Amino acid sequence: MAAVAVAVATSPGWPEVRRAFFAGERFRDSLPDIAAAFLLNVRIFLIAEAVILVTALLVAVLRSLSGPVFFPLRALAVGYADLFRGVPTILVIYLLGFGVPALDISGLPRSPLVWGVVALVLVYTAYVSEVYRAGIESVHPSQEAAARSLGLTRFQALRHVVLPQAVRRVVPPLLNDFIGLQKDTALVALIGPVEAFRQSQIEVAATFNFTPYLVTALLFILLTIPMARLTDWLVVRDRRRQLAGRAA
């Protein structure tokens, strides 16, 4: 770390870079507008997250259904997860954000913002469904057998016995995916909406000083750090609980 710092500070271009990226005055001037635009990132993130939590669970449940009857649903879920984990997020955003409004179908929203959010939901649902699925598969089959032996239906066993245990186990990796989602809200800027990253581009273009990018980076870090600490805390708490459970 120290070596890198020294290497940077003694590099021939450092005085120039410092002026371009670390201008205190530009920092103060651009902060209010970028912070206001950042609220859009937060909104995108909160809406997308709420939707993803539900849709991903649905996909994971479809994929965990056993029996030949459910093969088409399972195949659909697998195909969906493969497709949207395979295509780069930025492409999904472009395709939906520019493509769907161009179709000119009445009744469908034309706002690129809406389709940007839909793209994020589609991509992250694919990831998060895999996390849920890992959780579902980690619940021992004897738990479902115990529930079914009481006469509970498959759905009741899933709802009351399997899912509550599965979800509890995957909260840390789930939050980890949401940290990724927070950052990727910046990609929506590429189809138009003025969120923090777009706002900082505007500021940079006006003054030819890059400090606004630094402002945006700091805002994102401030948002993700609490999430990262929360994740760590949950992991530690779970480990402690497991140890306590074994000791009892």
Add this chain to the structure above:
Amino acid sequence: MTELLRLEGVRKSFGREEVLRGIDLAVDEHEVVCLIGASGSGKSTLLRCVNLLEPLDSGRILLASEETTRPGVDVNRVRRRVGIVFQAFNLFPHMSVLRNVTLGPTEALGLPRAEAEARADELLRRFGLAEKRDEYPDRLSGGQQQRVAIVRALAMRPDLLLLDEVTSALDPELVGEVLALIRELAQGGMTMLIATHEMSFARETADRVCFLDDGLILEEGPPETIFSAPQEPRTRQFLQRIVEAGRL
């Protein structure tokens, strides 16, 4: 005597291995039948078949003269009448003792919560578990967990109770409390089919003992006959080993 359960020519294979090779067995109401035999002789599979947790390859099972293995039978309705308790307890770790016991009655039987809780409290009190009602399973001893598991099955008011080596996973000093509970149930007239390695328990509690060997009921009769004057050489051999191990 009214016949409650009848198995006719029950066969079951897992892959190439035939675990049950034509089981015929009848259990009367209020009768306690113990299944003894070496591990792998098919005792557990037999019980799981009766509870419809495993589908049969051939043969049929009748509960109160109604065939439960006919295609199209509502398995959940059958399971509500047939309780099963597992070797590994299989309590739901994310639920309190009370909720473990009320889950079946509220979800499978559709009982109002208050009524299910009253029923659960009465059973917990009767079996000395009243003060554990709000605890979680990992705070209980193995013996207590297994007693809760039995109470959970009883809360459904089953016609028939299947016990699958319910003391095998317990520390020796905890076996007694579980066996005492089962004895009490036997005295109360509960019809039970019990797979067990506890020979002295089988001897004193069972109305009839069946010796399973390699997927067949090789010999059955009153406990005095089976334990004192077994006819089949394999039965004699098995009991001889049990005596040598100091377990009878």
